[in-house]
Amino acid sequence: xxxxxxxxxxxxxxxxxxxxxxxxxxxxxxxxxxxxxxxxxxxxxxxxxxxxxxxxxxxxxxxxxxxxxxxxxxxxxxxxxxxxxxxxxxxxxxxxxxxxxxxxxxxxxxxxxxxxxxxxxxxxxxxxxxxxxxxxxxxxxxxxxxxxxxxxxxxxxxxxxxxxxxxxxxxxxxxxxxxxxxxxxxxxxxxxxxxxxxxxxxxxxxxxxxxxxxxxxxxxxxxxxxxxxxxxxxxxxxxxxxxxxxxxxxxxxxxxxxxxxxxxxxxxxxxxxxxxxxxxxxxxxxxxxxxxxxxxxxxxxxxxxxxxxxxxxxxxxxxxxxxxxxxxxxxxxxxxxxxxxxxxxxxxxxxxxxxxxxxxxxxxxxxxxxxxxxxxxxxxxxxxxx
Amino acid sequence: xxxxxxxxxxxxxxxxxxxxxxxxxxxxxxxxxxxxxxxxxxxxxxxxxxxxxxxxxxxxxxxxxxxxxxxxxxxxxxxxxxxxxxxxxxxxxxxxxxxxxxxxxxxxxxxxxxxxxxxxxxxxxxxxxxxxxxx
Ligand SMILES: [Zn+2]
Numbered sequence: 001x002x003x004x005x006x007x008x009x010x011x012x013x014x015x016x017x018x019x020x021x022x023x024x025x026x027x028x029x030x031x032x033x034x035x036x037x038x039x040x041x042x043x044x045x046x047x048x049x050x051x052x053x054x055x056x057x058x059x060x061x062x063x064x065x066x067x068x069x070x071x072x073x074x075x076x077x078x079x080x081x082x083x084x085x086x087x088x089x090x091x092x093x094x095x096x097x098x099x100x101x102x103x104x105x106x107x108x109x110x111x112x113x114x115x116x117x118x119x120x121x122x123x124x125x126x127x128x129x130x131x132x133x134x135x136x137x138x139x140x141x142x143x144x145x146x147x148x149x150x151x152x153x154x155x156x157x158x159x160x161x162x163x164x165x166x167x168x169x170x171x172x173x174x175x176x177x178x179x180x181x182x183x184x185x186x187x188x189x190x191x192x193x194x195x196x197x198x199x200x201x202x203x204x205x206x207x208x209x210x211x212x213x214x215x216x217x218x219x220x221x222x223x224x225x226x227x228x229x230x231x232x233x234x235x236x237x238x239x240x241x242x243x244x245x246x247x248x249x250x251x252x253x254x255x256x257x258x259x260x261x262x263x264x265x266x267x268x269x270x271x272x273x274x275x276x277x278x279x280x281x282x283x284x285x286x287x288x289x290x291x292x293x294x295x296x297x298x299x300x301x302x303x304x305x306x307x308x309x310x311x312x313x314x315x316x317x318x319x320x321x322x323x324x325x326x327x328x329x330x331x332x333x334x335x336x337x338x339x340x341x342x343x344x345x346x347x348x349x350x351x352x353x354x355x356x357x358x359x360x361x362x363x364x365x366x367x368x369x370x371x372x373x374x375x376x377x378x379x380x381x382x383x384x385x386x
Numbered sequence: 387x388x389x390x391x392x393x394x395x396x397x398x399x400x401x402x403x404x405x406x407x408x409x410x411x412x413x414x415x416x417x418x419x420x421x422x423x424x425x426x427x428x429x430x431x432x433x434x435x436x437x438x439x440x441x442x443x444x445x446x447x448x449x450x451x452x453x454x455x456x457x458x459x460x461x462x463x464x465x466x467x468x469x470x471x472x473x474x475x476x477x478x479x480x481x482x483x484x485x486x487x488x489x490x491x492x493x494x495x496x497x498x499x500x501x502x503x504x505x506x507x508x509x510x511x512x513x514x515x516x517x518x519x520x521x
Binding site for chain 2: 070118119120123126130132133134136137138139140142144145146147148149150151154195196197198200201222244246247248249253
């Protein structure tokens with residue numbers, strides 16, 4: 001396998017882009033990533049998207065985005081893995097470079113949720129569950145998170161309010177991220193009073209769905225010209241693991257086995273232990289998933305993630321900073337694009353370009369995106385090349 | 387509307403018919419093509435008793451289209467006495483509400499009404515609190 005490097009990144013701010021179409025959102029991120037890459041051109045595009053066929057009535061997305069961005073004729077793939085679509089597209093692009101199939105591959109995650117008004121977005125997202133046996137019972141993604149959270153509180157004797165530490169942390173981290181949807185800190189009192197969505201999941205436990213597009217260009221060593229200006233970041237580990245799709249089919253719904261295994265495999269590939277990274281970009285689509293991701297990765301004992309977060313362990317100046325630019329909760333959750341935003345934010349940290357939230361001497365990052373309650377988990381290890 | 391799909395699922399939805407594995411006798415619900423216990427092919431029907439306990443639950447305040455007539459409603463993971471777990475709405479709850487570990491039994495109720503195209507009604511399993519002493 002060949003080494004794979006990130007040679008360009010581009011993003012649009014996450015939010016409600018009423019005036020921008022699906023294809024233009026994607027093009028802005030794609031062109032920004034290519035602009036950084038000093039003339040490197042991709043031979044393949046990998047698109048991460050979940051909802052375009054339902055909400056925008058647009059399928060065949062790879063051909064459309066290649067066409068619209070003027071990349072005529074290159075190979076194109078759409079990768080769909082629920083909310084982990086963007087991360088899965090990155091994994092596919094990684095394989096394309098590592099295997100020697102192409103020298104450069106562009107990954108774009110794009111989601112356009114504001115083309116549709118009403119409860120249709122929730123229903124479309126619920127299609128990522130088992131349609132016959134979960135969605136059919138009136139269960140949404142927030143409902144799934146409610147089932148997981150209720151059991152978690154019961155099994156480990158955790159107070160519901162304890163999980164408020166995660167959205168509070170995310171909002172604090174987003175204040176200095178110009179591409180974040182919410183750049184305002186929140187108080188714990190606001191969390192305590194927030195309205196219920198899928199009790200015990202409240203409004204603050206749930207990352208807001210929004211429009212967004214983010215792109216990264218991957219290249220082989222051979223493709224990178226001498227004197228390349230951007231600091232190089234290497235993808236040293238990449239793993240995609242699936243679990244039983246329906247929560248009710250898992251022996252232990254709190255185990256998040258796919259999350260654990262993908263961390264183990266990505267770190268083994270990178271030749272490191274999880275504790276040897278300087279930051280962890282995780283999937284906080286719901287507060288409870290942030291807790292379970294930390295526990296599955298081994299950064300907290302089972303049932304104790306919120307307690308450690310309360311002690312500051314996962315803050316910017318803590319032992320293992322998480323979601324350093326606000327995560328899904330405060331940067332916003334652009335669904336199929338979310339996994340690419342995470343990687344892009346980790347690249348900013350490793351390049352030393354993260355501004356006020358820069359983690360000092362960041363050398364390695366662990367990045368993980370989940371679909372729902374970890375039915376698919378995609379984990380990458382990124383490493384600064386000195 | 388997806389009439390063939392509802393027709394195909396009616397045995398599972400009305401009568402909680404799953405499977406018993408011919409190789410290891412594991413009970414399976416919902417039905418699947420390969421036994422999760424032994425990896426053998428599974429296709430022998432088995433009707434579940436419909437009795438179980440609540441493993442977890444959530445109260446849905448934000449319903450998707452087609453499910454809004456009963457908001458708020460409770461969806462639970464029910465651990466069936468034969469072993470498998472099933473996702474289902476709870477019904478007939480009194481003011482005591484729901485607790486994890488609460489015994490429940492299956493009933494057939496209306497699950498969903500489609501507003502579009504003649505408003506197809508979808509019926510299927512829900513679970514209600516077991517009446518004390520009925521076991
Ligand atoms: Zn078997």
